[in-house]
Amino acid sequence: MSKSHYQGNLFVDPLSSETFVLQREGLDIRYQENWVSAEIADYWFDCLLSEIEWQQDTVTVYGKKHLTPRLSYWMGEHWMSYTYSRNTMQAHPWQDLPLIIKQKIEKATGHQFNSVLINYYRDGQDSNGWHADDEPELGDEPVIASLSLGAVRDFHFRSKRDHSKKHKLCLRNGSLLTMQGATQSQWQHHVPKRASAGSRINLTFRRMVRSS
Numbered sequence: 095m096s097k098s099h100y101q102g103n104l105f106v107d108p109l110s111s112e113t114f115v116l117q118r119e120g121l122d123i124r125y126q127e128n129w130v131s132a133e134i135a136d137y138w139f140d141c142l143l144s145e146i147e148w149q150q151d152t153v154t155v156y157g158k159k160h161l162t163p164r165l166s167y168w169m170g171e172h173w174m175s176y177t178y179s180r181n182t183m184q185a186h187p188w189q190d191l192p193l194i195i196k197q198k199i200e201k202a203t204g205h206q207f208n209s210v211l212i213n214y215y216r217d218g219q220d221s222n223g224w225h226a227d228d229e230p231e232l233g234d235e236p237v238i239a240s241l242s243l244g245a246v247r248d249f250h251f252r253s254k255r256d257h258s259k260k261h262k263l264c265l266r267n268g269s270l271l272t273m274q275g276a277t278q279s280q281w282q283h284h285v286p287k288r289a290s291a292g293s294r295i296n297l298t299f300r301r302m303v304r305s306s
């Protein structure tokens with residue numbers, strides 16, 4: 095594990111130079127760099143960029159509507175709806191490539207998923223604010239598998255109880271981050287802006303246990 099992959103002061107259990115697990119204070123994550131080769135990651139990036147009908151959602155914060163600073167698209171089973179920041183969204187049907195990726199991730203992680211939220215960060219000005227994926231639709235202690243394609247971006251965690259407790263990863267092209275246990279109930283995460291970053295697509299595979 096090199097310093098460039100992880101900055102923080104948690105105990106880290108290195109599985110290999112490119113894989114590590116952090117399990118402490120409710121944070122429970124596993125990061126695998128080069129989960130797919132750069133060649134495959136670049137190919138998937140190009141396919142998704144052209145095949146998905148990207149949307150820019152609105153969120154309501156303190157009664158004011160804002161456009162999210164990224165584009166996104168949500169796929170899942172036909173019965174699914176999801177409420178996020180007072181917006182209820184209906185899942186779009188699965189497309190071939192996300193379904194193939196889902197199956198590959200299920201095999202690698204041993205966890206089953208039934209939906210994916212795909213985010214497209216057009217450049218370093220796009221971002222994802224502090225939040226936790228702790229909606230009731232995801233059940234208790236959800237497992238979320240997050241595949242990164244394209245530009246490297248920082249990924250920060252902070253404890254919900256004590257915002258001064260923070261940890262930071264760099265999510266690289268072709269990497270897979272798995273978050274589980276109490277990660278969503280006890281921690282928040284965000285992707286800050288990054289000057290002059292190129293474009294990036296992130297897929298977070300989730301298992302919805304109920305509709306909203």
Ligand SMILES: O=C(O)CCC(=O)C(=O)O
Nearest residue numbers: 211213222227285296298
């Ligand atoms: O872009 C990422 O790496 C994370 C995306 C995320 O946290 C989300 O969509 O809930």
Ligand SMILES: [Mn+2]
Nearest residue numbers: 225226227283
């Ligand atoms: Mn999230």
